[in-house]
Amino acid sequence: METEEEDREEQYTDPGGQRLVLPEDGHGWKKYGQKFIKKRGKFRSYFKCQKQNCVAKKRVEWSSPDDIRIWYEGSHNHASSTQGTSSSAANQYNLYAQVFGSDQPPSRPHDQDA
DNA sequence: AGCCTTTGACCAGCG
DNA sequence: TCGCTGGTCAAAGGC
Numbered sequence: 503m504e505t506e507e508e509d510r511e512e513q514y515t516d517p518g519g520q521r522l523v524l525p526e527d528g529h530g531w532k533k534y535g536q537k538f539i540k541k542r543g544k545f546r547s548y549f550k551c552q553k554q555n556c557v558a559k560k561r562v563e564w565s566s567p568d569d570i571r572i573w574y575e576g577s578h579n580h581a582s583s584t585q586g587t588s589s590s591a592a593n594q595y596n597l598y599a600q601v602f603g604s605d606q607p608p609s610r611p612h613d614q615d616a
Numbered sequence: 617a618g619c620c621t622t623t624g625a626c627c628a629g630c631g
Numbered sequence: 632t633c634g635c636t637g638g639t640c641a642a643a644g645g646c
Contacts (some may be wrong), residue, residue, distance in 0.1 A: 532619095532621090533620080533621065533622080535638070537637065539636085539637075541637090546638095550639095
């Protein structure tokens, strides 16, 4: 439906020196931090929308270039950069996108000690 | 020149 | 009370 699946591949550098391929959402994201979640044994990157009116945030968690998890937090104040031929789903509220299949929301069900 | 990326440190909240 | 983690910000460097 409103799922604008722009399958573009963006490359980000992994602390290990690898290249991660993230699907472009049609927005400009600015990376503002990266941390290693010991509780999960995975890396987590923090992205923020470049628009000042945009308070949307993007988070990427991955343990391997083949196992990446991405979810969005907040909502966009402007339509997707990718000219929405039709109505873009950029005005949705909290939504977490599962690019690599279905998974869990941003909420941590429980922190299993590592 | 501008823009983006990366790392470290700091802070806060919670157990 | 302390420790720990997670999250954000800042600065610098590079292209």
